[in-house]
Amino acid sequence: MTTVTVDRTTTVPRDGTPYRKRRAYRSQNGLMGWAFLIGAVLCFALFSWYPMIRGIIVSFQRTRRGVTTWVGWDNYERIVNDPSFWTAWKNTAYFTVLALILGYAVPFIVAIIFNEFRHARGYLRALVYLPVMLPPASALFLFKYYAYDPSEAGLFNAILKFLHLPTSQWMQSTTMTMPAMVIASTWMNMGGAVLIYLAALQNIPGSLYEAAELDGAGIFKRIRHVTIPQTKLILSLMLMLQIVATMQLFIEPLILANGAGSQDSATSVAYLIYQHGFFQNDLNGAAALGVIMLVVLGVFSAFYARLSVKQD
């Protein structure tokens, strides 16, 4: 092996720019890069990292008469002993599972169906994306007042009655609250997921499907052996994002169930945080529950990331 020593001050690159000038240009570019980065760093620092650190600190404190004291694990003990604590986790887990069955599978299936259409794809994409453009609160009020009205005037109850099926109390029923929230949430949010899946599907080379067809694969086999393996990365990412997002269930109980719903049937962990912080004047307890949630989601994400790396 030979070693080549280069005198950098005299080196002239291929474009003819002297090295010193190029280094100055690079360093200027670097400065500019940092300057642009400051905005993002400041935004994250102010609106994500600082509140997070502040939340952790507040969870170990208590404020009385404007005086803040350190109280160790008191807030955590109190929160864990709240009769609604485990109900909230159970409800959140139930919502997450239901949302995975409905909210994760449906957009993928819809994307596969849309991908098969040769015409009107744009129209269908706009149609499915339309609910995403509605402000979430408006979409949920639509469900609350028109779809989930517990009387027979409600849209869903009218349909059930027309079909001679038993009607439901929807958000006032302890058993229907969660499925009803999942339906509304899926309708509201699936547009974005469908577009992402469609983009992933359109990147799959057509030759793979042709080869599978030549091998005699039907539609289900093509999905199983071509579509799913080819979109595995995006499916895996969306799975994690969906779980993290559904674990933060909040606006659905707040609007659809006016809070906790019947017998805590709509109480999610995020709503319990809100209830402690803003209705029960217990911001320290709310912070403690927020930290517990952060830890749970952090552990889940780390575990999931590790699992994904191993699989890859």
Next chain:
Amino acid sequence: MSVTQFRKVATLAFAAGLGLSLAACSTKDDSSDAAGDKVTITVDCQPVGAQKELLRDWNADVEAFQKLHPNITIKSVSVGAQCNNPPDFTARLAGGTQTDVFYAYMTDLQQVLDSGQAMEITQFVNKDTIPTWDSISAEAKAAFSEGGKVYGIPTKNYSMGLLYNKNLFQQAGLDAKNPPKTWPEVREAAKKIAALGNGIAGYSEYSAGNTGGWHFTAELFAQGGSPVSADGKKADFNNDLGKKVLQNLKDMRYADNSMGEKQLLQWPDLLTNAAAGKVGMFVGAPDATTAIVTNFQGKYQDWAMGPMPGQDGAAKGTLGGGEGYFFKKGLTDAEVKAGLMWLAYEKLTPGKGQFDYARAKPENQPVGLPQPQLFTPGSDAFKQENELKKANANINVDDFALFENNPVPIKFEPANAQTIYAILDGAMSAILTNPNASIDAELKKASDKVDQALAQANK
């Protein structure tokens, strides 16, 4: 412009913009003029744009007040039609973003003091700043004081009774001049009203947004109970009296089906239904009719009011509460005095502001309601206010005579009331939405939670 130049300019512009933005949201500007005379204060609870007449009146009052006191500038802030929506209020307190003079319920004293956001104003409160101060009822003042120190000024008070829709009473064949006096009578009347159909609830009740707990407390007072023990350290509703409150509601909801299908109601939900003529009766204060008219486009001619129903006879108590204003910590003496003078003008002077009945009369605002009754009976302010009210009454005062002439002992809301109400919402919503909900289990659960919350609050 080359790319490099463009980048330079963009970087500089971005950095300058960021710097300006950060500077803009740094601190409150100094409202006191260096000369020492000019004072600017911010005050919340300005009516919202949809409350056109109320907003016009408020702005006119601000203008008139500023003419009277040229050195004072009032900056009005609107915080919604419901000036104290508990979550918004808590967020403002936690963030320290409340106005200099800020609206609160009588139940908020503990929360406000705990937040460290209010200042003591004892030394400033006197006849010079509030000419009617000595006439204001002692109970109302007590709700904003602690340990002999004054922290806020009461501006409105109320007590609860039974509001009922006269039209629906007549349609149901009930005597609109003789409303139910006991809960069994309420139940019978509710059945008849609900039988009118068309989605009408004979009796309607809250169960969300802290209002369920608020009404549970009112109905518990009527039974002779109290939500907390005398020392304020333990829940005291998991007993026969608490069970009677929930049993009455459960019977009407499920045995009689007289409360309508829609439950989990919050303050605007019930009042919207009431304004639409879909509610026969509900427990409330006289000013609920004001909200029905000014916020929800109802007609006050439809409504009348009787005393709070008791279980077997007259109610043993009824809930009393109200509202007022606190002063943000750190105000200068001049700012506090300016705030007090504004409150005196707008809220506590017969013939001015909220008591300007001559102005309110043609404006579709109910005049002649028995409350607020802030002034001590017999005082000059009391006499003046009542004379003005009678002279300008635009409602049929007889509709509220039964409530006014049959006073029920008023019991004021307990300390940490909003915390207790939030928890009691759970018991109320369970009973009103699940026919199989156990009253015993729900009261036990709520009682445990309140014990825990009070232990925390009293630490």
